[in-house]
Amino acid sequence: MNTLAFSATIAAASFCAGFLGSLTGLGGGFIVTPVLTLVFGADIRYAIGASLISIIATSSGAAAAYVKEGFTNLRVGMLLEIATVLGALVGASLVTVFPTRALFVVFGLVLLGSAYLTSRPRAEHLTADSPPNRLATRLRLDSDYPTPGGRVRYRVRHLPGGFALMWVAGVLSGLLGIGSGAVKVLAMDQVMYLPFKVSTATSNFMIGVTAAASAGIYLRHGYVDPGLAMPVMLGVLAGSVVGARLLFGARTERLRQLFAVALLAVAAEMIYKGVAGGG
Amino acid sequence: MRTPWRDVKDADVQQAVGNLLRIGVALAAAVVLAGGAIYLWRHGGAVPDYRVFRGEPPDLRGLAGIVRDTLSGGGRGLIQLGLLLLVATPVARVAFTAVAFALERDRTYVLVALLVLALLLKSLAG
Numbered sequence: 226m227n228t229l230a231f232s233a234t235i236a237a238a239s240f241c242a243g244f245l246g247s248l249t250g251l252g253g254g255f256i257v258t259p260v261l262t263l264v265f266g267a268d269i270r271y272a273i274g275a276s277l278i279s280i281i282a283t284s285s286g287a288a289a290a291y292v293k294e295g296f297t298n299l300r301v302g303m304l305l306e307i308a309t310v311l312g313a314l315v316g317a318s319l320v321t322v323f324p325t326r327a328l329f330v331v332f333g334l335v336l337l338g339s340a341y342l343t344s345r346p347r348a349e350h351l352t353a354d355s356p357p358n359r360l361a362t363r364l365r366l367d368s369d370y371p372t373p374g375g376r377v378r379y380r381v382r383h384l385p386g387g388f389a390l391m392w393v394a395g396v397l398s399g400l401l402g403i404g405s406g407a408v409k410v411l412a413m414d415q416v417m418y419l420p421f422k423v424s425t426a427t428s429n430f431m432i433g434v435t436a437a438a439s440a441g442i443y444l445r446h447g448y449v450d451p452g453l454a455m456p457v458m459l460g461v462l463a464g465s466v467v468g469a470r471l472l473f474g475a476r477t478e479r480l481r482q483l484f485a486v487a488l489l490a491v492a493a494e495m496i497y498k499g500v501a502g503g504g
Numbered sequence: 505m506r507t508p509w510r511d512v513k514d515a516d517v518q519q520a521v522g523n524l525l526r527i528g529v530a531l532a533a534a535v536v537l538a539g540g541a542i543y544l545w546r547h548g549g550a551v552p553d554y555r556v557f558r559g560e561p562p563d564l565r566g567l568a569g570i571v572r573d574t575l576s577g578g579g580r581g582l583i584q585l586g587l588l589l590l591v592a593t594p595v596a597r598v599a600f601t602a603v604a605f606a607l608e609r610d611r612t613y614v615l616v617a618l619l620v621l622a623l624l625l626k627s628l629a630g
Contacts, residue, residue: 229548268555285525293519458590
């Protein structure tokens, strides 16, 4: 396959990855890297380099829409970015010394966990009546968000726990070239009691900054190949834009669960490849 | 609709941040697309191999080399330049929020934003 055909194929596959990633909320990075490594046989370091770049594009695009609609909690995002950036610096430095087979295994395990997290049913917290949290009040983290019935207030709690989990999300992002959206949402939605939509919006807001922290390290170590990153970035970006358009009014609950099952197979294959070796 | 918890200035910041992110991504995608066209025009017939990791040549790993390659008409350099623009987008967003929080006289978050910015710049500069 020559470069022209190769680029077109990668762009088409990346389009599908971006499309499914935005429709299911899991993000394109989790699909791009397995496709590049398992289907196209690319070295996993090239794959995570291209993936990391592409998630900056998709998350910034999604973040722009969310932030304009007023879902994003800027203060929570900025504060937790300290944790994710510190984590990403550790994770991206680890890639350079990690055996590639171990990367496959860790990738598979994190994919399993994330697929499980995104497939769970979602319930919104109603926290406006709960007592104010001193730290959250002092840092002006409590806010409100738009719902069909007008803006609804919410209170934030457990900042230290959320901060710690965000550091882990940052490490995984830097190590695997993913957005770690599922772990970020877990930290805000489950630990800090932010509404689910606010958690998703704020997670997207943070993903670009987290990935930018790793990008410098990836670039310096030669993980970002222009020939591979170009079709991946453009394909994933176009796919996620189309996916986001369709998302309005679509019933995605079933699709997400179906997708989670499909990802189990991908995760198993990644882990198998890491354990068995061979390429 | 305004509620006591909501600050009008916060809403302004949200619109500006949203625009900044959109413009950054669109600009980066356009540059990557242009670089990709040059790259495919020149090297479209070659056979790529990503099976073995060699790492990028030194010229495509840093800003100076990337600019040099772009100026000499290299598609790969131009793609990397677009990718750098993309990476710069969230960094610019952090810098912008630092300024926005300063205008709101929110000292704590100016410090938070500056800390994040310093960490990002340190990582990018190496």
